Amino acid sequence: MAAEDLEWERSKISNQDTNMLKRLGLMKKEDAIRFPSEESYPKPPMEYRVSFVDHLIRGLSAPIHDFLRGLLFVYGIQLHQLTPNSILHISIFITLCECFLGIPPNWALWKRIFCLRRNGSHNVTYNIGGVVICVRTDVDYFDIKFPDSVQGWRKKWLYIHEESANSIEHNIIPFDGSARIQRRRSWDAEASEEEKKATEALMSRIHQLQNTRGKELSGVQITAYFLRIRVQPLQARKNPLWTYSGENDANRISSDLSSKDLEKLIRRISRLGKDPIPSSCRVEPYSSTNPLPENHPTMTSLPPLPEDGEVEEQAIVAEDTQGSSIPESEVAGSHKSAASHEKEIEKPVSRRNPFLLLFPQGTKGKGMMPRILAPLRLKKLFLLIRRQLMILILNPSSALMTRKKYQLLTWLLGRARHLGSSSTLLLDDPMIKELLRIGSQFIGYREYANRAEEKLAEANERADALAQKLEQSEAARKKAELAASEAKAEADEAKAKAAGVEELQKKLEDATSALNEHKAAQASREEGILKRLKTQSRRTFTQTNQDFDLTNPVDDPLLDALSYLELHGSEIREGVSNANAGLSALFPYFFPKKEEPSTFLNLAKMFNSSEDLGLKMRQENMKVAVENTVALVADSRQSVDWTKVGDTEQIEQSRWKSLIKAAKPNTKKILAYLGIKPASTPSSSRPEV
Incomplete structure (x- = not known):
């Protein structure tokens, strides 16, 4: 059993994880997922593949997407060798392309943003999750905010069923737990100049989505979006996400999650702390309600698939050293730190190297010298070695002799010791030994001189840049002083106006x-x-x-x-109040034997009688006056024939007037006797009978 096989152990999936898979709709079909029983090493049944719970909740589902299948083929890796955060990287990239760029996942754009690195710690390299997808250090990409740790995910493995029965084009690579991870040139494959030019508009759009004030798009928003709409980005789908039509969309695998389950899931796969879960994206994604603009380019670009044949990017390069691996804890954190631990990887020796022409057919690239060579080939080999060393001695600055060629020469000489006594004599030749010693010194000195020249040129460039910055800073200082004096004058003026x-x-x-x-x-x-x-x-x-x-x-x-x-209300209310007071004062005189009404309306109605209240009052006063006159006559003890008095027709008008005239000087006395206060001016009104 290989050393990597020891990483596998019995699967331990909790009831909580099982319930989560059910709510996500990943177990809707009875045979969609099978859980291991007692085995401690994966043995998937026919038509099943090995996966993990943390892969499924990050957007993976069978049959897998062509883009993921192409990545696995080009990079020469298996599904179980990717970490959960790498799976989430791919899900976010596909969602970004389809929902916010309006294109299928683009292979050229992927190469501009991502590369692959080994996953390991100080003395351990992993097979399960041994490959990490990293963002290139020179690329401005979304801050995904991965969790600080995804511990225990390797223990939650299971089997998922491949649903494509009629065709194997979407199938996941069959599980092979004994296969070792080998770094390939495709891990660092970069976009060509033509691809960079074709994807420049896409990179500009990504920067716009990141940096538009008030409408910034983040990796957490993209993650929450594909979890909310219930579509697995890494699953082969009938329609792209820019045609998503809501609850009845054919790509949905379940109904909407509850707000509690959604928040719990997002916090599990993202590092948010106390930040709230985004309820929606600040940029409206493309969908059936927000269709793509007319004549929108699709820019289809997929990685090579197995049916397309082998690709050169799969070529295996030298094994990684321990320093080139990335600790898993660092990979789980910021995506920027991962790539910074990588060292430059040397390219393989060119097939046009003249030394490799000496190998017999069938021995190229195997990294070992044949044990038996024809004498003619051996002679040509040493002649070639001597010629190359002489070129080095005569022209030390020649670029024809590099360190790699020199190392190859010494390696060939070392392997030639196994070829027989004739080769040993050649190797013991003093001239060959001296050439080797001098060649080593010359190469070392030349490389040191080249590095010194490069450092000097770099220092000169930095000095020129510093001098230019000094000039700029001096101009900026003068400008700042002028601005300060102007600001002081403005401040004084402003203070005067304060x-x-x-x-x-x-x-x-x-x-x-x-x-x-x-x-x-x-x-x-x-x-x-x-x-x-x-x-x-x-x-x-x-x-x-x-x-x-x-x-x-x-x-x-x-x-x-x-x-x-409303405008004259106050005046009206004051008039009504005065009228009420006046009528109340007059009421006892006009109605002496009646009780005054409690409301002004009833009081006014009594004064609005059909009869003449003034005439009635004067008649009442006349009646009182007659009664008082009778009483006065009675008190004077004079005999009066009241029958004649009551007969007004017998009263002579001249006599009546003379009586009044005679009584007028005594009017005040009569009124005082009767208890009536006379007016200040004599009344001139005509008495009424």
């Missing part, structure tokens, strides 16, 4: 306060008027069957009358 500004500000505040109070009083008054209008409208409607037009009060006679009444 008092006036403060006074104006205070007046403005007082005016604003008075205006607010007036507005509040006016609003209160208008509210009261509106309330009274509504009340009066109901009353008027019951009496006149006509309602106020409160929405359009133009030319409304009732509303105009009420407005007029």
Whole structure:
């Protein structure tokens, strides 16, 4: 059993994880997932593949997407060798392309953003999760905010069923736990100049999505979006995500998650801390309700698939050293730190190297010297070695001799010791030994000189840049001094105006306060008027069957009358109060034997009688006067024939006037006797009979 096989152990999937898979719709079909029983090493049944719980909750589902299948083929890796955060990287990239760029996942764009690295710690390299997808250090990409640790995910492995029965084009690579991870040139494959030019607009759009103020798009928003719409990005789908049609979309694998389950899932696969879960993306994704613009380019670009044949990028390069691996804890954190631990990888030796032409057919690239060579080939080999060393001695600066060629020469000489006594004599030749020693020194000195020249050129460039920055800083200093003097003058002028500004500000505040109070009083008054209008409208409607037009009060006679009444209300109320007081004062004189009414309306009705109240009062007063006169006559003890007095027809008018004239000087005495206070001026009114 290989050393990597020891990493596998018995699968331990909790009931909580099983319930989560059910709610996600990944176990809707009875045979979609099978859980291992007692085995401690994966043995998937026919048509099943090995996967992990943390892969499934990050967007993986069978049959897998062509883009993921192409990545596995080009990079020469298996599905179980990717970490959960690498799976999430691919899910976010596919969602970004289809929902926010409006294109299928683009292989050229992927190569501009991502590369692969080994996953390991100080003395351990992994097979399960031994490959990490990293963002290139020179690329400005979304901050995904991966969790600090995804511990225990390797223990939660299971089997998923491949659903493509009629074709194997979507199938996952069959599980092979004994296969070792080998680094390939494709891990660092970069986009060509033509691909960079074709994807420049896409990179600009990504930067715009990241940096548009108020509409910034983040990796957490993209993750929450594909979890919310219930579509697995890494699953082969009938339609792209830019045609998503809502609850009835054919690509949905389950109904909407509850807000509690959604938040729990996002916090599990993302590092948010106490930040709230985004309820939606700040940029509206493409969908059936937000279709792609007309003539929108699709820019299809997929990685090579197995049916397309082998690709050169799969060529295996030298094994990684321990320093080139990335600790898993660092990979789980910021995506920027991962690539910084990688060292430069040397390219394989060119097939045009003249030394490799000496190998027999079938021995190229195997890294070992054949044990038996024809004498002619051996002679040519040493002649070639000597010629190359002489070139080095005669022309040390020649670029034809590099360190790699020199190392190859010494390696060939070392392997040639196994070829027989004739080769040993050649190797013991003093000239060959001296050439080797001098060659080693020359190469070392030349490389040191080249590095020194490069450092000197770099230092000169930095000095020129510093001198230029110094000139710029001096100009900036003078400009700053001028700006400071101007600012000081403006400050003095502003200070002189400060008092006036403060006074104006205070007046403005007082005016604003008075205006607010007036507005509040006016609003209160208008509210009261509106309330009274509504009340009066109901009353008027019951009496006149006509309602106020409160929405359009133009030319409304009732509303105009009420407005007029509102304007003169105070005057009317004061007049009514005065009328009430006056009528109350007159009431005892006009109605001496009646009780005064309690309301002004009833009081006014009594004074609005049909009979002449003034005439009636004068008649009553005349009656009292006659009675008082009779009493006066009786008190004077004079005999009067009242029958003649009552017969007014027998009274002579001249005599009546003479009697009045004779009595007039004694009027005040008579009135005083009767208890009546005379007026200050004699009345000239004509007495009535």
